[in-house]
Amino acid sequence: MTRFAALLLLAGAAQAQDRSSADPEMAALYAGCVNAIASNPQPSEEFARAWAAERNGGVPARQCLGLALVAQKKYADAARAFVDAAKLAEQLRNPLVADLWGQAGNALLLAGDAAAAIGHLTSAIAATGEHAPLLSSGFHLDRARAAVEAGELALARRDLDRATSLNPEDPHALMLSAALARREGDLGRAQRDIAAASARAPSDPDVMFEQGNIAAASGDLATARRVWEMVTRAAPSSDAARLARARLGS
Incomplete structure (x- = not known):
């Protein structure tokens, strides 16, 4: 399932890129940072760190940093970058809050820390609310995977039942x-x-x-x-x- 989790992270990035910012310059910087990851993630990591620290890159810089770290299999570091992005997004009322908590949870699943992943995915579910059933279904599905790995089978069953009710297809x-x-x-x-x-x-x-x-x-x-x-x-x-x-x- 780790490969599937990685694909979820990248799918989330594609969605985020479409909604990253109304600022054309910020959107262009984000797109360049993310698009470079596939060929060479190290420069994207360095760029994202500098962008976040020196140029007020905000949420997009932190998310790109997380994705660059995932591509290098630095999963625990990636989770911390996504958490930083999610917390900043909450402060700014950015619509990507749920996506970022979900990416943090998936990164921790890749890192092998299922118990901590459950907490981040719970935050993703809470941030999604009731108005995006397909997105919510995905987060319940992710939390179910984490719950199975953590040995919390009752939680996994509740989440899988919820996921299939929200997205029966x-x-x-x-x-x-x-x-x-x-x-x-x-x-x-x-x-x-x-x-x-x-x-x-x-x-x-x-x-x-x-x-x-x-x-x-x-x-x-x-x-x-x-x-x-x-x-x-x-x-x-x-x-x-x-x-x-x-x-x-x-």
């Missing part, structure tokens, strides 16, 4: 709900949720892999092996295929 939320139900021993719920996830994303390797897991947990080893073999053929370089090969013993 999200196959990844349904897949994670199915995986948690399997872990909880509720195979009926697991089978219903994975069927719903598969209906929405039939070729997704993660969904397929979990289908195999649930089949195996239900005692249908033939189906489980067939599905895992399909994963290895359909997406051979994916994490799901690697896990499927381990299940198959190959």
Whole structure:
């Protein structure tokens, strides 16, 4: 899930870039800082630090700094940069508050600090309110991941139920709900949720892999092996295929 969390961070950056500032100069500086990260994040980090310290870069500078640090796998430092950006955004009543708390939480998930990530993602949920259901669903989904890693399965179940109610078409939320139900021993719920996830994303390797897991947990080893073999053929370089090969013993 760490790769998915990283993608969420970058997706948040794309949204933020669209809404970063009404100031054309500030928007141009932010765009240049973020766009340079993919090719060489170190100069973007240095630029963002200087921009924040010397030129009053505000929220955009701090967010770009966080993204540059994520690209260098300095996840704990990135989380601190996002928290600084989120706190400043709260003071300025900047509309990116929820995005920034969400990025801070995802950075801590990448850093392996799930317990602290829960707190930041709770702040993201609170800042989102009730007027952006898809965004809120994503933050509940992120907090559920953190809760599973932290061993707080009751919180994970509440968050996954909330995520799927806010966005019932999200196959990844349904897949994670199915995986948690399997872990909880509720195979009926697991089978219903994975069927719903598969209906929405039939070729997704993660969904397929979990289908195999649930089949195996239900005692249908033939189906489980067939599905895992399909994963290895359909997406051979994916994490799901690697896990499927381990299940198959190959």
